[in-house]
Amino acid sequence: MSAINTNSFSATGLSLTGSTVTSTPTGSSMTQADFLQLMTTQLKSQDPTQPMDNSQFASELAQFSQLSTQQDIDTNLQNLSSNLSSGMQTSQVLNSANLVGRQVLVPASALDYSGSAVGGGVNVSTAGDVVVTIKDSNGNEIKTMDLGAQPAGLAQFSWDGTNNNGQKVSSGTYSISANNGGNSAALSTYAAGEVTGVGYGGSTTGTYLQVAGIGGVPLTQVAQIN
Structure with missing residues (x-):
């Protein structure tokens, strides 16, 4: 894990400026926890004299919501695929009886x-x-x-x-x-x-x-x- 300056850092559409955060290894997937940690770090490290404006904060919250929704969809699709596969196997065994x-x-x-x-x-x-x-x-x-x-x-x-x-x-x-x-x-x-x-x-x-x-x-x- 290495520290990077967020003046030019961007992850899945989230841009952090004016602070230093901890980066994840190259090639790893960003989870909801990672996303929330980046936002929290940004809020803690922002310049009090130049706080994040409401529109930027709302935009990042929307991206967090999209990430959560996407992960839920992926999980549901995987469960559906597993259930369909299991159902097909059961059906084939019953038909073969x-x-x-x-x-x-x-x-x-x-x-x-x-x-x-x-x-x-x-x-x-x-x-x-x-x-x-x-x-x-x-x-x-x-x-x-x-x-x-x-x-x-x-x-x-x-x-x-x-x-x-x-x-x-x-x-x-x-x-x-x-x-x-x-x-x-x-x-x-x-x-x-x-x-x-x-x-x-x-x-x-x-x-x-x-x-x-x-x-x-x-x-x-x-x-x-x-």
Whole structure:
């Protein structure tokens, strides 16, 4: 904090002359208290033989009132923005509750098999023959499914739980991968599951769905609702 002469000092329209006041650091915001302190210092330091005229004092009081009003408006706008954001989040969670019990397709690299057919999908980047490979927990390939020629977009498939020999496999989690037209580049895969719950995971995650066999998935990642 340094002392400055107010012969040429002006802050937000308030000019102080003929006195010395304490300045605030460069770049800081002037509050109502700062503004009032400047006015008080000016009144204390003015020349008794040449006091501030009424019109100048009234002008500075008006500026003080404007500052107070502006800060109140800023505070109210911030509160309104926060309330609107909270309301939108609540509304989105409530609307998403309608998805409970529905089947959704979400990003996944594994399928949870428990004795009945499970569904999945592949994001086909370029039209061509799509092949899905399913492996067990040891990395052994147990099933290869050729989906045939698929256009670019989302190609869905269903696995009945059998291996390449037509035998049923045991229940468990199996990894899935896919490629397009013999291209070794992996394609994004999805798994189908039933929505069992809805929640809010904070500003980063947003609204999320609890999907059976998969876990929590942000609503924005849902590829398809069945």
